[in-house]
Amino acid sequence: MMEIVAWIILAFAALQFVVAFVNAVLQPKLNQKPTSNDLVSVLIPARNEEQNIVNLLIDLQHQTYKNIEIFVFDDLSTDRTAELVGEMAKYDSRIKLLSSTGLPENWLGKNYACNELAKQASGKYFIFLDADVRTEQNLIAFTISYLQKQNIQLLSIFPMQMMHGLGEKMVVPIMNYILQTLLPLVLVLRSKYASLAAANGQFMLFEAATYRKLQPHELLKGEKVEDIKTAQLYKKHGYKMACLSNNADVSCRMYTNYTDCIEGFSKNIVMFFGNSYLLTFVFWLVTTVGFVAVLLALPMKYFWLLAIITIVTRVFVSIGSNQKSIQNLMFLVPQQINIGIILFKSMINKKNKQYSWKGRIIE
Numbered sequence: 001m002m003e004i005v006a007w008i009i010l011a012f013a014a015l016q017f018v019v020a021f022v023n024a025v026l027q028p029k030l031n032q033k034p035t036s037n038d039l040v041s042v043l044i045p046a047r048n049e050e051q052n053i054v055n056l057l058i059d060l061q062h063q064t065y066k067n068i069e070i071f072v073f074d075d076l077s078t079d080r081t082a083e084l085v086g087e088m089a090k091y092d093s094r095i096k097l098l099s100s101t102g103l104p105e106n107w108l109g110k111n112y113a114c115n116e117l118a119k120q121a122s123g124k125y126f127i128f129l130d131a132d133v134r135t136e137q138n139l140i141a142f143t144i145s146y147l148q149k150q151n152i153q154l155l156s157i158f159p160m161q162m163m164h165g166l167g168e169k170m171v172v173p174i175m176n177y178i179l180q181t182l183l184p185l186v187l188v189l190r191s192k193y194a195s196l197a198a199a200n201g202q203f204m205l206f207e208a209a210t211y212r213k214l215q216p217h218e219l220l221k222g223e224k225v226e227d228i229k230t231a232q233l234y235k236k237h238g239y240k241m242a243c244l245s246n247n248a249d250v251s252c253r254m255y256t257n258y259t260d261c262i263e264g265f266s267k268n269i270v271m272f273f274g275n276s277y278l279l280t281f282v283f284w285l286v287t288t289v290g291f292v293a294v295l296l297a298l299p300m301k302y303f304w305l306l307a308i309i310t311i312v313t314r315v316f317v318s319i320g321s322n323q324k325s326i327q328n329l330m331f332l333v334p335q336q337i338n339i340g341i342i343l344f345k346s347m348i349n350k351k352n353k354q355y356s357w358k359g360r361i362i363e
Contacts, residue, residue: 002293002296002297003297003298005293005297006293006294006296006297006298006302007298009286009290009291009293009294009306010294010298010302010305010306010309012286012290013290013306013309013310013313014309016181016182016287016309016313017309017312017313017316019180019181019182019183019184020180020181020313020316020317020320021316022184022186023180023184023185023186023245023246023316023317023320024180024246024316024317024319024320026184026185026186027185027244027245027246027247027320028146028244030142030143030145030146030244030247030249031142032142032145032146032149033064033065033138033141033142033145034065034141034144034145034148035145035148036148037067038067038123038124038125038144039067039068039069039122039123039124039125040065040067040068040069040123040124040125040126040127040140040144041068041069041071041121041122041123041125041126041127041208042060042068042069042070042071042127042129042140043071043073043114043117043118043121043126043127043128043129044056044070044071044072044073044117044128044129044130044131045073045075045109045110045113045114045117045128045130045131046072046073046074046075046077046081046085046113046131047074047075047076047077047081047109047113048077048078048079048081049077049079049081049131049132050077050079050080050081050084052131052132053072053081053084053085053131054084054088055134056129056131056132056133056134056135057070057072057085057088057092057095059134059135059136059137060135061092062137063135063137063138063139063140063141064137064138064140064141065138065140065141065144068094068123068140069094069096069121069122069123070092070094070095070096071096071097071098071117071120071121072085072095072096072097072098072131073098073099073100073113073114073116073117074097074098074099074100075100075103075109075110075112075113076100076102076103081131082097082099085097096120098116098117098120100112100113100116106221106222107221107222108221108222108223108224108226110201110226111217111218111220111221111222111223111226112217112221114128114217114226115215115217115218115221118211118212118217121208123208124207124208124209125144125147125205125206125207125208126205126206126208126211127140127143127203127204127205127206128201128203128204128205128206129202129203130201130202130203130252132202132252132253132254133159133202133203133250133251133252134162134250134251134252135249135250135251136248136249136250138249139249139250142249143155143157143205143249144205146242147205147207150189150240150242151240152189152207152239152240152241152242153206153207153210153234153239153240153241154199154204154205154206154207154210154230154231154234154239154240154241154242155204155205155241155242155243155244156198156199156200156201156203156204156205156227156231156241156242156243156244157200157202157203157243157244157245157247157250158175158176158179158200158202158243158244158245158321159200159202159203159247159250159251159252160247160248160250160251160252160321160322160323161173161176161251161252161253161254161321161323162251162252162253163253164253164256165256165257165258166258167255167257167258167259167261168253168254168255168256168257168258168261169327169331170258170261170331170334170335170338171255171258171261171262171265171335171338171342172254172255172261173317173318173321173323173328173331173335174265174335174338174339174342175265176245176317176320176321176323177314177317177328177335178269178272178283179198179245179272180245180316180317180320180321181313181317182272183196183198185198185242185243185244185245188231188241188242188243189240189241189242189243192235192238193235194232194233194235194236195232195274196235197228197231197232197234197235197241197243198228198231198243199227199228199230199231199241199243200227200243201226201227202250202252202254203250204227204230210234210239214233214234214237214239216229216230216233216234217230219233220233224267224268225267225268225271228268228271231243245320245321245322246319246320246321246322247322248322262338262341262342262345263345265342266342266343266345266346266349267346267349269339269342269343269346270343270346277343277346277347277350280343281343284336284339284340284343287336287339288336288337288339288340290306291303291306291307291310294306310332311329314328314329314332315329
């Protein structure tokens, strides 16, 4: 029995290797500009983002694609977010500030903010950006061109993650590791199955006509992981979408401390596994201590084969995520341990039926 388990673990590691390799080498390069100059609405939900919002707005002002309007929805911030946006709006007529009057019942904050932003937008395309994102000057031009060329209705990008603190380096790459070893991103574009869908709410580009028809943020107003649910919704309705990860034109520092990293990822880790805690636990167990079964049940050469596969897989994940390979290899063990901690935290939050984020309780 142990030998069978060992072979299964080895086969799964090989599968992860293949998926990570495919994602590393088949990511398209976005380097073309669109032939049209349609209005693009850039929509930014913001809650207590005084440390980030000005940087993002300056980035957007320097975009090579100039025909944009920028709406920022201040979600009851208690800091200077609204004041800073208002000051910038005085000198750039493309920037407009919207202010929340309160969160309606049954809505989550970000979903409501995005929905209200979309109501005000008049562009042919909607780009939703988190306020802590940074953009290079060709981001809008390149992504609009890709959307048009592929004839898709939704494009999402996993930004290059900026990590400064030790806690961030031990946790943030986990998201990329799970995604890059379980889902060939090329299938998000090529397959019609909703199960092969992925998205990141930090950057989502919509064809506006389709968005207005589906109203995804209103339909998913109570969903904690509205980005992945939106991707699945589009596929269920027969719309085409793509999800990319190896793109340095958009970056983000998701969290600034270890506690926020754990709390943030606990909201969505099981979504990668079809909302199954059992599958998430099995994945964590196999990838963390599976080597023990191989070591005990198979000749030593297979243990070393597993070790090599594991290391090379992490290198491919790093390449496909625009992260440092050496750094991820150094933190491989802490990252695996933290998958378990995140899973445990997620289970506690599920039992208590609430999550805490940006000063709000999400039930």
